[in-house]
Amino acid sequence: xxxxxxxxxxxxxxxxxxxxxxxxxxxxxxxxxxxxxxxxxxxxxxxxxxxxxxxxxxxxxxxxxxxxxxxxxxxxxxxxxxxxxxxxxxxxxxxxxxxxxxxxxxxxxxxxxxxxxxxxxxxxxxxxxxxxxxxxxxxxxx
Amino acid sequence: xxxxxxxxxxxxxxxxxxxxxxxxxxxxxxxxxxxxxxxxxxxxxxxxxxxxxxxxxxxxxxxxxxxxxxxxxxxxxxxxx
Numbered sequence: 001x002x003x004x005x006x007x008x009x010x011x012x013x014x015x016x017x018x019x020x021x022x023x024x025x026x027x028x029x030x031x032x033x034x035x036x037x038x039x040x041x042x043x044x045x046x047x048x049x050x051x052x053x054x055x056x057x058x059x060x061x062x063x064x065x066x067x068x069x070x071x072x073x074x075x076x077x078x079x080x081x082x083x084x085x086x087x088x089x090x091x092x093x094x095x096x097x098x099x100x101x102x103x104x105x106x107x108x109x110x111x112x113x114x115x116x117x118x119x120x121x122x123x124x125x126x127x128x129x130x131x132x133x134x135x136x137x138x139x140x141x142x
Numbered sequence: 143x144x145x146x147x148x149x150x151x152x153x154x155x156x157x158x159x160x161x162x163x164x165x166x167x168x169x170x171x172x173x174x175x176x177x178x179x180x181x182x183x184x185x186x187x188x189x190x191x192x193x194x195x196x197x198x199x200x201x202x203x204x205x206x207x208x209x210x211x212x213x214x215x216x217x218x219x220x221x222x223x
Contacts, residue, residue: 011184018166074147074160098143098163098184 001094002101002140014062015076015094022075023065025125029095029105030059031136058132060093066124073081076116078126085111090133100141107136143167144183145176 003011014021021027034054043050066078084091088110096104109130116126146159154160159179162170170176200201 013161015163015185020161022160056172072155072158074145074151074154074158074162094163096163 001099003099004031007097011097011099012095014060015096015098016080016091018094019074019076021062021064021081021128022071022073022077023067025063025065027062027095028060029136030061032057034086039106056135058107058109058136060095060107060130060132061127063127064093065128066118077117078128081111081114081128085114091130093130096141098141102141104139104141105136106135106139107132143178143182145170146179147176149175151175 010028012027013024030038033056035051036054038050038052064078067073069079071077083089090108090110092106093109094104094106096102100138109132111128112131113129114126115128118124143162143164144159145162147154149156151170157168161183163182164174166176167176171178
């Protein structure tokens, strides 16, 4: 049964293949459509700009707490993303609550940046950004 | 769902725990790679920041005994109206 009402953001998370990106504190997916301007001598009259849909694109980002090799977790962690970024590996990412009936957004994405932050008396944290390559597919969790 | 590895998986040691999509997790259980810890689990335990409470620091301040005598006088003597 799908989640009723507003979905709690805590439950919706990024998975690499089927493994959760660990210790995440927030996840974002951005989908945008470029616009192509239609400007001809016929349409220029009146001064109003005309546009049509151009290329679709998507990005992902997440913020998470950092855990090193000593962490006894199977989750996908900073070190895994580091390896992927250096290798330029395209990852299969799913953004979902994993609840039957809810949406699953599936895409292939490449990690484009990692920012590791270590403040005095603060948790070490990092943010990761991904560029989606190809289409973002929306399905329903069966 | 939250699983505990029974066998080595993707370089992760047996005994390690993690969150998996349910479909994949069920297959891992079937294959004997992992055991189920919590079917509805989505978010792992976050490492919590420990609240360090600062203990008060007492610094001795030397005061002349006359000061306390004056204080006593002020308490015991009625105030002039």
